[in-house]
Amino acid sequence: MMGDKKEINSGDHSTNIQGNKVTVNQQSGLDYLQVRQVAMDVFKSNFYDLGDKVEKLVNDRAEEVLNKYLTKLEEESPEAVENTVDPDVRYAIYEVQKSHARRGENDISDLLVDILIQRTTNQNESFVKLVLNEALEIIPKLTIKQIDVLSFIFMFRYLVFVRPISFAAFYNTINEIIKSEEIPNNEIFYQHLQYSGCLSISIGSATSKTIMENRESHFIDDDIKPTISSYGNFPIYLHKWDNTKLCNSSLTSVGIAIAISNIKRKTGLDLDLRMWVHE
Structure with a gap:
């Protein structure tokens, strides 16, 4: 939040705004709405620009699988939402959104969500994490x-x-x-x-x-x-x-x-x- 702003004129038709007081609000944890917003922002900024009609479809699918994931995570392991700050988990979320946006099959998305839940809750065993990451990439290649x-x-x-x-x-x-x-x-x-x-x-x-x-x-x-x-x-x-x-x-x-x-x-x-x- 900026306060006590000062204006500095620096030429015709230009205005600079200078703040001499800046307050930074920090939050100790993430809630599900914040995770959802961040994940959708990441998805939208990385997925291809495919035109308005297709863009709406892929965004709807990305939100659908994200909501399914967050709902199930909240039911099974609510404390694990903190693990979504892990860059590897965040990347896994994006991969699941991308995969469902492309295929749109509910059976496949259910599998992806189940394995993504396991990946989110498993933070200790490196080998298991690697296997789950690979599974998330391979499932969309299978019938x-x-x-x-x-x-x-x-x-x-x-x-x-x-x-x-x-x-x-x-x-x-x-x-x-x-x-x-x-x-x-x-x-x-x-x-x-x-x-x-x-x-x-x-x-x-x-x-x-x-x-x-x-x-x-x-x-x-x-x-x-x-x-x-x-x-x-x-x-x-x-x-x-x-x-x-x-x-x-x-x-x-x-x-x-x-x-x-x-x-x-x-x-x-x-x-x-x-x-x-x-x-």
């Missing part, structure tokens, strides 16, 4: 089906249950993520996932028989093998696994992060990424 396949790989091959569950619960969770007939056969589908950094495809394979034999101890059913051979479409999942690049695929740290976030979105199962991603 929902590709993301669902990553989640299927994680559920089928990586998820270790803390306590025994029924085979029916395991099958139903997988079926919520992706239907067996939706799993593609063509190699280029999996090569794109490898190119994007979500998985690696090796010469060696992990057969469905080996995986399910290792899983039997996690189920509480009395007789697992007859159940597997006849339960719903589960034999089709096994056939798909053994006859596509699924059996040759291993998830990267980024692939695991994306898969876990998608599993939460589709089933409500909330898994701790740090159980699988750590130094």
Whole structure:
């Protein structure tokens, strides 16, 4: 705030204003409205000038995903709003806005917001932060089906249950993520996932028989093998696994992060990424 102003005439048609008292107001913290305003200012100053009609659309989308993020952050971890002053978090917010402004898909924005929340609340583990940052950049390069396949790989091959569950619960969770007939056969589908950094495809394979034999101890059913051979479409999942690049695929740290976030979105199962991603 300027006070006691003095005017100095310095020539025809010009006026300089000099203040000899300046008061600087400092705030100890940020609230959600301030974070929202700063984030939108950053977005508008960096996104391309695409014309009035397109500009309104991209700004609407940027505000939409920002509001979704701030609302969820306030619900889950209100104290973490202070972390948005971190330049790395601020950049991540901008990347999420930019991605949603370009694609405008709600399923993708939900994934981006979930991972952005994790990135905002995680301030201590450098490796986890790097993985989450990479996930935010890779998700916009994938289709929902590709993301669902990553989640299927994680559920089928990586998820270790803390306590025994029924085979029916395991099958139903997988079926919520992706239907067996939706799993593609063509190699280029999996090569794109490898190119994007979500998985690696090796010469060696992990057969469905080996995986399910290792899983039997996690189920509480009395007789697992007859159940597997006849339960719903589960034999089709096994056939798909053994006859596509699924059996040759291993998830990267980024692939695991994306898969876990998608599993939460589709089933409500909330898994701790740090159980699988750590130094």
